[in-house]
Amino acid sequence: MSNTIEVKVPDIGDFSEVEVIEVLVAPGDTVAAEQSLITVESDKASMEIPSSHAGVVKSVMVKVGDKVKQGSVIVQLEAADAKEAGAAKPQAAQPPARQAAAPAVPPAAAEPAEADTRPESGGKPVTVTVPDIGGATDVEVIEIMVAVGDTVAAEQSLITVESDKASMEVPSSHAGVVTAVKVKLGDKVNQGSDIIELRSTGAAPAKAEPAQAKPAAAEPAQRAEPAAAPAVAAASEPPEAAPSSGGAPLASTPPERHSPTEAFAETDVPLRNLPHASPSVRKFARELGVNLASVRGSGAKNRITQDDVRQFVKQALAAGPGPAATMTAEGGGLNVLAWPKVDFAKFGEVEAKPLSRIKKISGANLHRNWVMIPHVTNNDQADITELEALRQALNKENEKSGIKVTMLAFLIKAVVAALKKYPEFNASLDGDNLVYKHYYHIGFAADTPNGLVVPVIRDADKKGIFELAKETAELAKLARDGKLSPSQMQGGCFSISSLGGIGGTDFTPIINAPEVAILGVSRSTHAPVWNGKKFVPRLMLPLSLSYDHRVIDGAAAARFNAYLGALLADFRRIAL
Structure with missing residues (x-):
């Protein structure tokens, strides 16, 4: 089979099994080259x-x-x-280099070997x-496992970061009491970024293991497994607690591996059952x-799967607004009928097309909102x-500039x-x-071939009509x-959805959380308006x-809309 390629697991930092x-x-x-095939997990x-x-999958050689x-x-x-196919052998060496960077945990776990060479004494302030x-x-911080006042042990996980291919925990290089947390959820961090400040309680225990870690810096997970077993056995929790930790980011796991039960008992680190899920989930x-944290995992070792997330969302949506926002996986909801299963093909010819990625994401967000x-x-x-007369006059005067003023500006x-x-x-509710x-x-909502997206004009108050x-x-x-960056769709305070170029008299736009309001604009039409003496034709915009x-009452909304209408009717009021 000269045209058959075997795709193998590349170098993943010398992890075994x-x-x-x-x-x-x-x-x-x-599949395309660089498309993900499987997700694997170490501790x-x-x-x-x-x-x-790239090619067509003939057979899958592994299973969950x-x-x-x-x-x-x-x-x-x-x-x-x-x-x-002939290029398979030389190209097979490329993914290992790429994946060697993905499981960024090995270097992270080995870091204490270098960090602990710094002289310190009990009570000395240390920045980790x-x-x-x-x-x-620029990996994103997706979990913070400690807070000010917590006592942490060397090798205890402090934060979880995530790249586009892997999530990983970053451990502490020292033991001590946390005096400041220097990151927050959503921050982007790099090598050398400050995580926490702590008052050191001495790092003597932490120095013994890093000495072994130095010659095998890429094997923290492999070395950790033998120590993890006695830690679980010695813990006071029932045996069922062991599978729930597995590879999940448990704040207590690293110190137990470092010094099984003594470290946990001496530091009194709280056991934090953080969610156990893959990067894609x-x-x-x-x-x-x-x-x-509110989802119950049904996978091996209580791992959360995509089906668990879907089921949780279904329960939350069925429960309705209010309490559903904080509902746990054990919570209930309204008793609704299941979605109908219909074989449409028996009624006539059909064609199934997958939803675009934009529609799948925006659809779920809109449903939630x-x-x-x-x-x-x-x-x-x-x-x-x-205003329309002014707009047309401005466009005529500036024909050569190439900038066309729209009603949206x-x-x-x-x-x-x-x-x-x-x-x-x-404002936003927090x-x-x-x-x-x-x-x-x-x-503002932009119509694209793949669905609606919402680009954001930043600092609109500082820009003129032509710039807008x-x-x-x-x-x-x-x-x-399809070239909008994520940053160009973030940070919005208020959204405008305009259907003026298409039609309609009015509609109910869905609020783009965490915003608290959205303006929908329909097609303007000429209508007879009474001016006190007679009806005259006026261009009216719905x-x-x-x-x-929860935030805005009806009277405030009516005033906002009326004031907005007055501004549009006489744009000179903007200057007041």
């Missing part, structure tokens, strides 16, 4: 293994629960042509930084806004007769003025607190081309303002 926790492809699938990191070649190591065959591929993480940069949960937020919509109309400017007058619309923002970043028109046009083009009734 890592467990397959997800199989991401099936026979018949077409400190889960990572996805990519394909070294299998133990694999470097050189284990994952899949057999039918290469696109014999030339690609991110060690070598295999060349990965964590990403899936974040896209749906699910807190994995609709169910969790008590929406109310206020409908009003704005007389834009003079005027809407953004008017919305900013309204947000300044009614600041509760420029638990029992209402966070008022002193910046004005305005999002130019930036909205540029962002809309990037959206249509405004549909949806608002979060």
Whole structure:
């Protein structure tokens, strides 16, 4: 089979017998080079293994629960042509280099060997930084496992970080009492970034193990396993607690491995049952806004799967707004009928097409927002007769500039003025607190071939009409081309969804959480308006303002919409 390629597990930091926790492809699938095939997990990191070649999967050689190591065959591929198959051997060396960086845990675990060479005495302040993480940069902090006042042991995990391929825990290089936490969830960190400050209680116990770690810096998980077993056996918890820790980020696990039961007893570190899930499941949960700490895992060692996340979301949506937002996996909900299963093909010809990635993500977010937020919509109309005349005059005067002023630019400017007058619309709920923002970043819905996305105009209050028109046009083009970066869709305070170029009289736009309001704009039409003496034709623009009734009451929404209409009717009011 000259055109058959065996894709093998590359160099994964000398780990042995890592467990397959997800199989991401099936026979018949077409895969691209660098596409993830399986997810494996050691005791400190889960990572996805990519394909070294493109082709069609002939057979999958592993299953969930299998133990694999470097050189284990994952899949057999039918290469696109014999030339690609012939290139299998030299190319097989490339993924190992890539994956050597993915399980960034080995260097992290070995870091104490170097860190502990610094002289210190009891009570000395120490800053713990991110060690070598295999060349990965700007990895995101997805969990913080300690707080100010906690006592930590050397090798105890402090934070969990995640790249696009692996999540990993970063341990402490010293023992002591935490005096400051220097990172927060969502931060991007690199090698050398400060994690915590602590008051050292002495690092003598921590120095013994790193001495062994230095010649085998890439084997922390392998060395840890023998010590972990007595730790679990000696713990006062029932035996069932052992599987629940597995490879999960338990704050107590590293100190137990370092000094099985004594370290835990002496430092009194709290046992924190943090969620046990692979990087792809964590990403899936974040896209749906699910807190994995509330999800019960059904996989091996209580691992959380994508099906567990889906089931949790179904329960939360069925439970309705309010309490559902903090509902745990054990909670109940409304008794709703199951989604109907229908064989559509028996009624006629059908064609199934997968949803685009944008629609899958935005659909889940919209569903959550609709169910969790008590929406109310206020409908009003704005007389834009003079504003439309001004817009046309500006475009005629600036034909040569290439910038076309749209009604959206005027809407953004008017919305900013309204947000300044009614600041509760420029806020977000954070638990029992209402966070008022002193910046004005305005999002606008952009229609693309793959679905709606919401680019954000930053600091709209500092920009003029022409600058707003130019930036909205540029962002809309990037959206249509699929080139918007995540940063260009973040930080919005208020959103505008305009259907003016398509049609409709009014609609109920869905609030883009964590915002508390959104403006829907429909197509303007000429209508007879009574001016006190007679009916005259005026160009009227429908405004549909949806608002979060937990934050905004009906009277405030009516005032906001009326004020916005007044600004659009006489744009000179913007200067007041």
